[in-house]
Amino acid sequence: MQVEQVKKLTRQMKIEKVFHGLTILCSSLVLVIMLLMFFQLIYNSRLSIQEFGINFIFSSTWNPATHEYGALASIYGTVISTLIALIIAVPMGIIIALFLVEISHPFLSKVVGNAIELLAAIPSIIYGMWGLFVFSPFLADYIQPFLIDHLGDKPLIGRLFQGAPMGIGMLSAGLILALMILPFITAVTRDVFRMVPSVIKESSYGMGSTTWEVTRKITIPYGIKGVVGACFIGLGRALGETMAVTFVIGNSNIISPSLMDPAASIASTLANEFGEASEPIYLHSLMQLGLILLIMTFIIQLLAQLWVGRIKKSMGAGL
Amino acid sequence: MIKSNYNTRKRKFIDFTVKILSSLAAFIGIFFLLWILFTVFQRGFHALNTDFFTKLPTPPGLGGGGVINAITGTTIITLMATVIGVPIGVMTGVYLSEYGNKSKFGSIVRFTINLTIGVPSIVVGLFVYALIVIPTGSFSAWAGAIAQAIIMLPVVARTSEDMLNLVPNELREAALAIGMPKWLTILKIVFKSSKSGIITGVLLAVARVSGETAPLLFTVMNSQFWMKSLNEPIANLTVTIYNYAMSPFDDWRQIAWGASFLITMVVLLLNIIARIIVRETK
Amino acid sequence: MDAEPKISVRGLNFFYGQHQALYDNNIDIAPRKVTAVIGPSGCGKSTHLRVYNRIFELYKDQRAEGKVLLDNGDIFSSEINILELRRKVGMIFQKPTPFPMSIFENVAYGIRLHYSLDKKEIARRVEEALKGAALWDEVKDILNKPGMALSGGQQQRLCVARAIAVEPEILLMDEPTSAIDPVATVKIEELIGTLKKKFTIVIVTHNMQQASRVSDYTAFFYKGKIVEFDKTRKIFTNPAQKKTEEYITGRFG
The missing domain is CATH 1.20.5 (Single alpha-helices involved in coiled-coils or other helix-helix interfaces)
Structure with missing residues (x-):
């Protein structure tokens, strides 16, 4: 080999090393960010952790005037608003996906499908604006009076529907969240349904199944992994959603049994009060709220991964 | 019968x-x-009117005024975030697809990316507040751009990996077989055939962060004025929407709707462009 | 043909959107016999088969014209219950299509659809169907395993079991062995020999040896038309049409 060639080769090898190293460095950054995030949030909530200990999670008192802080009301608001959203958006999403894949005309399905994908991209603050200025007044004028009159005096569920029709509150937040995650769940579920091989569906139709029977027995089991995955991601989004909720939840750190009453979620409390937190203990309590939210979404993500793995095993290969 | x-x-x-x-x-x-x-x-x-696009904000009640400073601010923050987040994200994707595909470290990184995508954007905002705003003692455009970049990074990394994985192995082998070094193969061959997919992923990530509000609340805040440097709070559209919508003044709420319209149009446009790119290459 | 035909097709035309795929098909399918449908790729064999159970109707741009009589009743008549039609006319596809459930549930699926029976009776019928498909001995200890865990040939016999479990009268087979290995193919061919004692079978195949081995009658399709239809022996030894001869001697296709 000539000297020139050897030189060129060594240079190439050097660049290869640098390039490879660079990719490893960038990959490591993701890990560093994750670790730093936990570290920073824990470090910056140390005052609150020292002061309130485990009680922080179980106390529903949130009083900046007396510097007593407890996360329970915010956690409650986060969980309940997410629950309302999922109860509505998951069945709706699956049903709309069913409509798009099995029922509607292909052309309509294409148009509606595209529209839904675009809607999934609309920023959450837009949902918040619409929720505050359009939907909440609509809720207060038409829906809530009806719910209060007809369900408010029923046993058990009645307590959920008592109070004044103010529009903003837990119900409004849950509904806006539902609308926000609906396009996402629909789009993913539709893709999952579409991936079911048409021959499998044909064999089921070929045995004399109706569309609904094919969906229930073949399409949904076939795509359950993806649908559950979509639900988990939707759940994660709803838990941490800030703007859509902050606009309409009413921001009141009180646990009320009625869905008509104002409430607060972790994210809405953060968005609302962070600017006012001048005292260190106030700031650290807010940071700890953020830490709790991070841990909640973290657990959801972990569960999602485990669940997906388990479904895979029980349904066998091909899923 | x-x-x-x-x-x-x-x-x-x-x-x-x-x-x-x-x-x-x-x-x-x-x-x-x-x-x-x-x-x-x-x-x-x-x-929307000419003032909206050309004037600075006015105090409530006076009417008129615009959000030219916020439009500029959002553009600058998003650009900075893209410049920081995209190269790191793409390189992470390259590592996952080309080097550490089956390695232990690779699967840890992949797992962490999935977890990071699920972190609420407001928590990212808190994190950057603690990481940058507290030590520097000031809200800044930098802090906001870094928060947005942290949101973009895992999204870009994941789509890049997926897109690179679609490139058939024969192509890599053919390039390596004529003695091309791996880095050159990746840059010249693999990137080229997955270019449109990666660009689509980047566009979607840009669309996503340009509409984000929560990570900016604790990092750049907002401002009524022209920005003087990147080390201070600067105006941006989404926080402006939040502040103005929550205000009791009608003319400010009006501006908030205008800004909402603008953001929605930009996000929809970016998404439509991304779709067209996907369709063209199919 | 001696007996009353099981299926009579008269003047069948078929369209994919604007494109016509079948032209004036006329054929009589004999009961409890195997009728093979052969012809080059894209000649319309599968399309023709997919009319018999109206499975093509799943796709909104596909359309059939003409008459298909099943036991002298028009399958396109508005009085026909499509679910019942598809129970009577079973179909086996090119690729094995086990449902995403256990082996037992795969077979019980159709039984539960069409009959309301107690558990014991369902189990009895599942066993009977698996025996009928010559699969029982291989799977009787693993009935709770997913259907996808079986080999390709076993999966295909599982699909046969699933089809015969709902007591059909006709079995449509759309190239049932083209996606499985030669040993499994032999098993399926043997199975067809047994099944024809109970069922009327129509099999689409591009394998001419297979057609001559398993069938009693053979129809040769070319460009959407039925060029020739006769006893299999006649088609393969002394075809009437020149096109048929060219095809079976391997000159095209």
Whole structure:
């Protein structure tokens, strides 16, 4: 080999090393960010952790005037608003996906499908604006009076529907969240349904199944992994959603049994009060709220991964 | 003749009912979603005029005024975030697809990326507040751009990996077989054939962060003025929407609707461009 | 043909959107016999088969014209219950299509659809169907395993079991062995020999040896038309049409 060639080769090898190293460095950054995030949030909530200990999670008192802080009301608001959203958006999403894949005309399905994908991209603050200025007044004028009159005096569920029709509150937040995650769940579920091989569906139709029977027995089991995955991601989004909720939840750190009453979620409390937190203990309590939210979404993500793995095993290969 | 079995009528009835309910649900869902879009277009369009695009904000009650500073601010923050987040994200994707595909470290990184995508954006905002705003003692455009970059990074990394994985192995082998070093193979061959996919992923990530509000609340805040440097709070559209919408002043709310319209249009446009790119290359 | 035909097709035309795929097909399918449908790729064999159970109707741009009589009743008549039609006319596809459930549930699926029976009776019928498909001995200890865990040939016999479990009268087979290995193919061919004692079978195949081995009658399709239809022996030894001869001697296709 000539000297020139050897030189060129060594240079190439050097660049290869640098390039490879660079990719490893960038990959490591993701890990560093994750670790730093936990570290920073824990470090910056140390005052609150020292002061309130485990009680922080179980106390529903949130009083900046007396510097007593407890996360329970915010956690409650986060969980309940997410629950309302999922109860509505998951069945709706699956049903709309069913409509798009099995029922509607292909052309309509294409148009509606595209529209839904675009809607999934609309920023959450837009949902918040619409929720505050359009939907909440609509809720207060038409829906809530009806719910209060007809369900408010029923046993058990009645307590959920008592109070004044103010529009903003837990119900409004849950509904806006539902609308926000609906396009996402629909789009993913539709893709999952579409991936079911048409021959499998044909064999089921070929045995004399109706569309609904094919969906229930073949399409949904076939795509359950993806649908559950979509639900988990939707759940994660709803838990941490800030703007859509902050606009309409009413921001009141009180646990009320009625869905008509104002409430607060972790994210809405953060968005609302962070600017006012001048005292260190106030700031650290807010940071700890953020830490709790991070841990909640973290657990959801972990569960999602485990669940997906388990479904895979029980349904066998091909899923 | 084929006789009807005893239960087919019931089965067909159930099927019919489900179909009707499903069409109805689809109609309701789409109705609400269109309602949102319609509101944004109707109210937002009213708020747009030359002042909106050319003037600085005015105090409430005076009327007029615009958000030229916020439009500039959002553009600058998003650009900075893209410049920081995209190269790191793409390189991470390259590592996962080309080097550490099956390695232990690779699977840890992949797992962490999935977890990071699920972190609420407001928590990212808190994190950057603690990481940068507290030590530097000031809200800044930098802090906001870094928060947005942290949100972009895992999204770009994941789509890049997926897109690179679609490139057939024969192509890599062919390039390596003529003695091309791996880094050159990746840059010249693998990137080229997955270019449009990666660009699409980047566009979607840009669209996503340009509409984010939560990570900016604790990092750049907002401002009524022209920015003087990247080390201070600067105006941006989404926090402006939040502040103005929550204010009791009608003319400010009007501006908030205008800004909502603008952001929605930009996000939709980016998404449509991304789709067209995907379709063209198919 | 001696007996009353099981299926009579008269003047069948078929369209994919604007494109016509079948032209004036006329054929009589004999009961409890195997009728093979052969012809080059894209000649319309599968399309023709997919009319018999109206499975093509799943796709909104596909359309059939003409008459298909099953036991002298028009399958397109509005009085026909499509679910019942598809129970009577079973179909086996090119690729094995086990449902995403256990082996037992795969077979019980159709039984539960069409009959309301107690558990014991369902189990009995599942066993009977698996025996009928010559699969019982291989799977009787693993009935709760997913259907996808079986080998390709076993999966295909599982699909046969699933089809015969709902007591059909006709079995449509759309190239049932083209996606499985030669040993499994032999098993399926043997199975067809047994099944024809109970069922009327129509099999689409591009394998001419297979057609001559398993069938009693053979129809040769070319460009959407039925060029020739006769006893299999006649088609393969002394075809009437020149096109048929060219095809079976391997000059095209």
